[in-house]
Amino acid sequence: MKMNNKIVVKIVAILLLVGLIGTFTHCVPKMAKEVGNGGGSSTSTYEPTDAEPTDEGQIINQLQVTTGVKNHEQILHTMAAVTGVNAFANGTLMGVYRQVESSLPTDNDIKVYTATQQVAVTKLAAEFCVALAANQSLRNNVWPVMIANYNQASGVAFNALNEALFIDQTINAFWGGVLSAEELTTARAELGILVDELINNENTTVATQRTVRGVCMAALSSAYVTLL
């Protein structure tokens, strides 16, 4: 089923912005890679020095970053693991992965994470979500609430109770249930808003199914899935 184009564009735009902000708020100094390698990657010739840094680049480069981003293969396997989709048995999905593979991160250095890489992550997440939503067994495993509701109109499928269950099941499946209480509250609220926007005041099965895929895509391409 086709998603409303306007909504798709809206989601992609939001995700891009989110990716940029989410990535570059980890005490990540810009231009760090240009002045040297400060962490995360595998340079093997670093020699500690007692010399004081002399310019801004060196100072920035010495900032320690203890968070990394998953590389291309780690992202593929992570998405496969949390969705249950067997990527290697899915020719279409692997085709998309091969297309975007070179745009996904090469190593775990978050300092060089780019918007292009976030686009590739989003594209791959979209494919996983299409495959997940299309497979009744996997879908029911991730969202038990959708067993009876996936083919219902959105008014029923996403009534207040179902919507809350759907959001919690999404968080549990993709983000692993390690959110703090505060994070959980925020996540629930924001995913609730996303559900409302994806339903877009329609009361149809089409709206239900695109909302499932849309929320899936947003959660699966988020930093919680791709960060180390």
Added chain:
Amino acid sequence: MKKHHLLLLVTFVSSSVLAGPKEAAWKLHNRLAGVPPIKTATADPLKQMEDLIRAGNPEAAAAVATSHPNFYNVVLKNWVKPWTNREQTSRDDLNDYVATVLGVIRDEVPFTEVLSGDILYTVNGSPTAYSFTNNTHYFEAERSNSNLMVNLTRQNQSAMVGGLPANAVSGVLTTRAAGAAFYSAGTNRRVNRFNFMNYLCHDYEALHDVNVPDVRVRRDVERNPGGDSRTYKNKCVGCHAGQDALGGAYAYYDFVGGRLVYTPNIVVAKMNHNVYYSAGFQTVDDNWVNMWASGLNAKLGWRGATSGTGVKALGQMLARSSAFSTCMAKKVFQLVCLKDPINTDDVAMVTDLAAQFEQDNYNMKKLIVNTSVGCIVNEDE
């Protein structure tokens, strides 16, 4: 506007500070297996690891993560791949070099064997048989998503049909992938440089010492580049005096016809090509001497014999050095802690890990576990 809430959500989520046993277990599994712990009908690794951390046994928690197939199939594979090509990139195919390192880690073989053992790992179930002349065996195994944790099979490199004789094999240094990357063309200097970078964490620039006698500098090094002999004495000698003295070890090896070839007692022609200074050293056999064992580069902690013949003896000397242990600890630290050991605490931790690595008989898996516990579990407490 509602959209800003979503921005806040993901920003908040992504920048959250993890703390506590459950979060440490989550991070530990992600770092070591490359994927989060997934609950199944029969297992709940997150809960299992969390309980182990709470019980004061974080090493066992880390071992849960290292028992995941993706510890080998994804994390270690991508860690080792850059050691096996000139570009130092993980964007390369699985090969015999990578497979052998993974097998040594899985089987907890002393990691020093990587540089000298008569050892090679093939992939059981690969659609194509192993060959000394191409990499198809490993390429196909990777493409078919073979489970390396299960399928890696130990072999004696010298027992492989068409392989090198036992006295000529030296762990990954004589694999086909090493041959293709480091012995092809050139003057056989490349292989030694990459060995120093990969296993001692020192490129030649860091070893530059112009006080080393230049008696082993080969004939293809000009003594007066640009018409000025000072350049030779103050620059060229700094690297060539040491590396050329070690280079004899590779005198009988070349990569031709798609495979590493060993020609006992016959020095490959490229070692003595390009005579720019006829009185320079001429390689006549595979004898080598470590000129860097004294002077500035004694800091690498050489132990035991510092001269010998052939690659195996050279590999053993590299692996005996304290720089080898420190380098391995540093590389593992970078892998699981995602930063360089810069501050005092991190440097001290790497030093301790290197010492423990030696006490554990160079068990790389234990080193990885110990490091991950040190910088993930202990730091989150």
